[in-house]
Structure formats: structure tokens, C-alpha cells
Amino acid sequence: MPRPKHYDIVIIGGGVQGLSLAYNLALRETGKIAVFDKSYIGSGASGRNGEMIRSAFGSEEWIRLFDTSLRLWETLSAELDFNVMFTxxxxxxxxxxxxxxxxxxxxxxxxxxxxxxxxxxxxxxxxxxxxxxxxxxxxxxxxxxxxxVARHDAVVWAYARAARRLGVEIFPYTEIVAVNVDTAKITGVRTIRENVLTGIVVNAAGAFAGQVAEMAGVKLLLxxxxxxxxxxxxxxxxxxxxxxxxxxxxxxxxxxxxxxxxxxxxxxxxxxxxxxxxxxxxxxxxxxxxxxxxxxxxxxxxxxxxxxxxxSPDRGPLLGAVDGLEGFFLNAGWGGYGFMGSPAGGRLMAELITDGQVPDALYPFNPDRFATGQAIVEPTIIGAAEDKG
Amino acid sequence: MSKKMVCFCQDLTDADIVRAIKEGYDHLETLKRFTGAFMGPCQGKMCAANVVKLYAETTGHPVEDLRIPTMRPPVEPISLGSLAPEKGGDDDA
Structure with a gap:
């Protein structure tokens, strides 16, 4: 039996959030990184959205997060050396x-x-x-x-190419079927082909984030x-x-x-x-x-x-570590705003994972906020029904 | 390579398709999105056979193993107005 592969960080979901995170982690030289997707990269909401970008929301929390993103959009084509057609x-x-x-x-x-x-x-x-x-x-x-606006597919390819150039390994058509946990600690994942060892798993699985979390025994409110x-x-x-x-x-x-x-x-x-x-x-x-x-x-x-x-219940993304399961992080629940939020999502989550400190713009979106009564009130998002980007 | 048109909506030649595959857009779904083949007004009805054959020849994947990108409605372009009559719409279909 060959020894199982080992990665320092495994990202589940090769959409725009997972790839942005992989690129930003690789920039910070955080070791070996792998991204797994069950289909082609960008096959989910990343390649199906309305491509629109703004930071003009109604709450301080949303404005701060999405304005961080907008600043990054301005120089993204140059940064990634790929024309993402941000206009x-x-x-x-x-x-x-x-x-x-x-x-x-x-x-x-x-x-x-x-x-x-x-x-x-x-x-x-x-x-x-x-x-x-x-x-x-x-x-x-x-x-x-x-x-x-920007071209959604181009953003996916730009992050993927930039991440690969920094050594990230991307595996399309490689579904994750299990997340391995030992005494409240992540130990690895199982793909349709093999077991992979890792101490850190980031759930960036978009619409399927709830299913991925369940594999780790975590119930998400999505x-x-x-x-x-x-x-x-x-x-x-x-x-x-x-x-x-x-x-x-x-x-x-x-x-x-x-x-x-x-x-x-x-x-x-x-x-x-x-x-x-x-x-x-x-x-x-x-x-x-x-x-x-x-x-x-x-x-x-x-x-x-x-x-x-x-x-999520307050329609804001779930960004951060999962309490009680060491090594399990969420970058999920963007609910239609993940495309415009991808430059900031990846950048800030990479900071959180490598420094262990929660960036100010990210803190309000911590996944525990519903349990602690700190749900965000974003007035431009009414129930499930609002404009999407 | 001679200049052969393979997609008439987006003016793609065989060289465009081969170059895209070599640049790494080497799956039919990503090739579609990168080149725009299958995405013009014909929605693949004119270009699919050309693109799929060329893709199979370039990559070595047998044609019969390939899944052609989903043909989305409508079959032919139709006006938005015909879908939303100003009076007496057809909501319950």
C-alpha cells in the first residue's frame, strides 16, 4: 500500500471562494494545499451568478466586508496576471x-x-x-x-492559475465522501479514490456546504x-x-x-x-x-x-473556525453574494487560518453568532428575497 | 492548421479551439465557457458536432465517452414579450 498523501490544508470546493482562499493561503506560504471539487472548477454558483459587484449595503458589517472586497477587485486582474474583465x-x-x-x-x-x-x-x-x-x-x-461587474468564469480561472503557480494542487472531479475526525480533531478526508491526511479542512462547498459539514458531524443552519x-x-x-x-x-x-x-x-x-x-x-x-x-x-x-x-438564518456568510472541532473551518453560506465577496473572503480567511486571529471585518460573520444571539441585521436583505450580485 | 470555422455564432476557428485546449481549458465544460462555443444564438446546434469532434481528436478522448454540455431552453431564441403577455398570462404551467 502506498502511503496516503498528506496536505497541510485541504479545501473542499473549487469555486471562486475556495480558489481565492487557496491562492491567498499559498501567498502566505502555509505549506501544501489541495483543493477538491466534485465537478469542474467553478461548476456551481461561481459560474452561474449575475456577476455584479458592490459594497453599497445597509449594515456596517456587510459594508465593511464587501468594501474590503471591492478594493481588492480594483487591482485583481493585475494581481492575478489574468484579465477578469472587472468593469x-x-x-x-x-x-x-x-x-x-x-x-x-x-x-x-x-x-x-x-x-x-x-x-x-x-x-x-x-x-x-x-x-x-x-x-x-x-x-x-x-x-x-x-x-x-466582472466575468465570473474568468475569476475562477484566474484564481486557479495563480494558485497553481504558487504550488496549490487542484483536483476537479474528485468528490469528497468522508471527513475524518478523531477526538474532536480533523485528521483527513476520503475522496472517491483515496484517503488524504490533513489537520485542516476548509468547507467552501457552496450549496453543498451543509452536506460536507455533516460528514464532519457538524450541523449548519443553512x-x-x-x-x-x-x-x-x-x-x-x-x-x-x-x-x-x-x-x-x-x-x-x-x-x-x-x-x-x-x-x-x-x-x-x-x-x-x-x-x-x-x-x-x-x-x-x-x-x-x-x-x-x-x-x-x-x-x-x-x-x-x-x-x-x-x-444562513441572517443571510450572511459563515466565516471562521468551528467551535469544538479543531482544524475545521467554514467559508460558506454566501447565499448569492459569494462571487462579489470572493476577493475578501479568501484574503481574510487566509489571515484567520494562518495568524489564528480573527480579522475585524470577519468577526461579525463568525459561525457561532446565532447561538450567541449576535445575528446580523442587514436591511437590504429581506428574508430570502433580495437582489443578488 | 488551415483556417476552418467551427462555430458560426462566435467566429471560432479550429485553431481557436485547439489553442484553448492547450492553454488548459481541456474539459468540454470549461472549453465552452472559455471560447463561447455552445453559448451563441445557436446554443450549440450548429457548432456542437464540430467542437466535440475536434476536442476528441485533440485530447484523445473517444467521442462516445463525452458528455455534451446541457442544451438549455429555449430551442430557438424567442422574444421575452411572447413569454410575458401584458394581459392574461399563463402562470400556472
């Missing part, structure tokens, strides 16, 4: 009712107090920014000029939801900014190829978790996007797809 086109949260507008104003005040350069727009300014928008669908909004998106044939430029609409629970942008890409959540999220599309969802999206952009009613739908996400 600082601006991000508008649209208000369609007086209540929406009041919420935007409260959030904008908090954002400005924390140093974000966001500003309120009135209906006329929104019309000037997006002339194709239905004037009846808007009363204003809050605009973050520094927000934008609900899994499916979301659907559509993309149209390429169109002439008509939408220059990333746009989300809390009123329609919708988010959208126009890609560099000219396609309109967007998603919307129905009022009641579907319990069905397969990746097949539903007619109900495409009709809901067609109606909402047609209301926001009357010109889109004639645009041709090219493709529709689905992705699944795991959401």
Missing part, C-alpha cells in the same frame, strides 16, 4: 416606490458615514443614467459609481435555494450599469458581448433543487424585465439556466 461601470439600486426610496436614503447615509462615495439619484437622474428604463418603474435610487437567470441575444448597448431592483427582486446587466443577463426571484422560492429550468421562472423574469425595459419585450431569449445557493 467599474457603476451599480444602481433602483427605487420603484416611496418606501424603496426611503430605504435607499437610510442606507446611503450609513454608506457615506463609512466613507463610501455612494449618492442618491432622483427620478430624472436615473432616467439620464439609463434612458431605456421605464420612467414609471423608478422614483430614484442609490448609485455606487465604483461598483461594477437553507438551500435555487435561482434562475436568463440571457438574451446580443443587443446594442442600452444598459451601462449594473442594476438591481428590490421591488422586482431582480438584478441585471449587459455583458461585454452585448447580451442582457439577469435574474429574478419569485415571491416564494422553489423547493425544487435540480438544475433544470422552470417555465414559471422564465415567465416571471420576462414580465419583470419587460416592465423595467419595455424595449426588451422584443429581445430574444437565448438561454435560461439555474444555480443553487445556501443561505
Amino acid at each position: 467599474r461601470c457603476g451599480y444602481l439600486v433602483l427605487a420603484s416606490t416611496p418606501e424603496d426610496l426611503a430605504a435607499c436614503r437610510t442606507n446611503c447615509k450609513r454608506q457615506n458615514a463609512m466613507g463610501l462615495k455612494t449618492r442618491m439619484l432622483n427620478a430624472g437622474e436615473v432616467a439620464e443614467l439609463i434612458p431605456s428604463l421605464n420612467p414609471q418603474a423608478t422614483v430614484g435610487g442609490v448609485f455606487q459609481k465604483e461598483g461594477g 437553507d438551500v435555494y435555487r435561482l434562475e437567470m436568463i440571457v438574451t441575444e446580443p443587443l446594442k448597448p442600452f444598459l451601462q450599469v449594473a442594476l438591481s431592483s428590490p421591488h422586482f427582486l431582480a438584478y441585471m446587466h449587459q455583458t461585454a458581448r452585448g447580451e442582457f443577463a439577469g435574474g429574478a426571484e419569485p415571491q416564494n422560492l422553489s423547493p425544487y433543487l435540480g438544475l433544470k429550468n422552470t417555465r414559471h421562472a422564465v415567465q416571471d423574469m420576462a414580465r419583470k424585465f419587460g416592465s423595467l425595459f419595455p424595449g426588451l419585450r422584443g429581445a430574444k431569449l437565448m438561454r435560461q439556466w439555474a444555480g443553487i445557493v445556501a443561505k
Whole structure:
């Protein structure tokens, strides 16, 4: 029998969070690192999301975490030596009712107090920014000029290549079937092929984080939801900014190829978790996007797809060590915000794992917060239903 | 390599596909996302046979072992307006 492989750190999940973490750990020279994914890298929500990026949220906790991320996005292509097509086109949260507008104003005040350069727009300014928008669908909004979009697949490949160059080993199509624990301590994992020894396992398994945690005997408070998106044939430029609409629970942008890409959540999220599309969802999206952009009613739908996400009770990610199981860390439960949060998620989790100290921006997202009554109140995230990035 | 078009939506030649495979996009799912093949208005209906054959020849994987990327709806591009009639929608389908 050959001796089992040994790694200092094993990351479960080759999505944008797991790969960002692997890269950031390797930068800190933390020894041998392996990333395992049950499918191709970026096969989950990392390659299925809306590609939108902002830090303009409503709570101090979310603003601090996602603004750390936004700063990293600005130089990410240069840092990783790979064009991730980050475009600082601006991000508008649209208000369609007086209540929406009041919420935007409260959030904008908090954002400005924390140093974000966001500003309120009135209906006329929104019309000037997006002339194709239905004037009846808007009363204003809050605009973050520094927000934008990036190409999701490119971000996955960029982190993977940069991590490999630093010696990280990445194993696609290598599902983890067991997490080995001995007296409250991680000892290794078993893949579909072999046993692997390690003292540290990071659960970055996205929608499957709950299942991975169960392998280690840990129960996570995560609900899994499916979301659907559509993309149209390429169109002439008509939408220059990333746009989300809390009123329609919708988010959208126009890609560099000219396609309109967007998603919307129905009022009641579907319990069905397969990746097949539903007619109900495409009709809901067609109606909402047609209301926001009357010109889109004639645009041709090219493709529709689905992705699944795991959401925590307060809809914020679970980031940190698991109490009572030495060597087990979580980077999970991003609930649709993991793409925009990936530069910060990987950077801060690498700091936590190597230094043993919890970075300030990460502390509020510690996985124990529900047991200690410290759940985060993020006003732009209402229940399961809000705009996604 | 001669210049042969393999994907008419994204103007991909055989050389584009082979270069992408050599750069490490060596699985059909990553090749699709890197080159844009299967992702244009034809959604793979014109390019799939070309791309899969070329992929099999370049990588040595037998064609019959390959899983072609999921064909997503709709079969042909259709207008958003036809999916969301302004009156009397068809919600309960």
C-alpha cells in the first residue's frame, strides 16, 4: 500500500471562494494545499451568478466586508496576471416606490458615514443614467459609481492559475465522501479514490456546504435555494450599469458581448433543487424585465439556466473556525453574494487560518453568532428575497 | 492548421479551439465557457458536432465517452414579450 498523501490544508470546493482562499493561503506560504471539487472548477454558483459587484449595503458589517472586497477587485486582474474583465461601470439600486426610496436614503447615509462615495439619484437622474428604463418603474435610487461587474468564469480561472503557480494542487472531479475526525480533531478526508491526511479542512462547498459539514458531524443552519437567470441575444448597448431592483427582486446587466443577463426571484422560492429550468421562472423574469425595459419585450431569449445557493438564518456568510472541532473551518453560506465577496473572503480567511486571529471585518460573520444571539441585521436583505450580485 | 470555422455564432476557428485546449481549458465544460462555443444564438446546434469532434481528436478522448454540455431552453431564441403577455398570462404551467 502506498502511503496516503498528506496536505497541510485541504479545501473542499473549487469555486471562486475556495480558489481565492487557496491562492491567498499559498501567498502566505502555509505549506501544501489541495483543493477538491466534485465537478469542474467553478461548476456551481461561481459560474452561474449575475456577476455584479458592490459594497453599497445597509449594515456596517456587510459594508465593511464587501468594501474590503471591492478594493481588492480594483487591482485583481493585475494581481492575478489574468484579465477578469472587472468593469467599474457603476451599480444602481433602483427605487420603484416611496418606501424603496426611503430605504435607499437610510442606507446611503450609513454608506457615506463609512466613507463610501455612494449618492442618491432622483427620478430624472436615473432616467439620464439609463434612458431605456421605464420612467414609471423608478422614483430614484442609490448609485455606487465604483461598483461594477466582472466575468465570473474568468475569476475562477484566474484564481486557479495563480494558485497553481504558487504550488496549490487542484483536483476537479474528485468528490469528497468522508471527513475524518478523531477526538474532536480533523485528521483527513476520503475522496472517491483515496484517503488524504490533513489537520485542516476548509468547507467552501457552496450549496453543498451543509452536506460536507455533516460528514464532519457538524450541523449548519443553512437553507438551500435555487435561482434562475436568463440571457438574451446580443443587443446594442442600452444598459451601462449594473442594476438591481428590490421591488422586482431582480438584478441585471449587459455583458461585454452585448447580451442582457439577469435574474429574478419569485415571491416564494422553489423547493425544487435540480438544475433544470422552470417555465414559471422564465415567465416571471420576462414580465419583470419587460416592465423595467419595455424595449426588451422584443429581445430574444437565448438561454435560461439555474444555480443553487445556501443561505444562513441572517443571510450572511459563515466565516471562521468551528467551535469544538479543531482544524475545521467554514467559508460558506454566501447565499448569492459569494462571487462579489470572493476577493475578501479568501484574503481574510487566509489571515484567520494562518495568524489564528480573527480579522475585524470577519468577526461579525463568525459561525457561532446565532447561538450567541449576535445575528446580523442587514436591511437590504429581506428574508430570502433580495437582489443578488 | 488551415483556417476552418467551427462555430458560426462566435467566429471560432479550429485553431481557436485547439489553442484553448492547450492553454488548459481541456474539459468540454470549461472549453465552452472559455471560447463561447455552445453559448451563441445557436446554443450549440450548429457548432456542437464540430467542437466535440475536434476536442476528441485533440485530447484523445473517444467521442462516445463525452458528455455534451446541457442544451438549455429555449430551442430557438424567442422574444421575452411572447413569454410575458401584458394581459392574461399563463402562470400556472
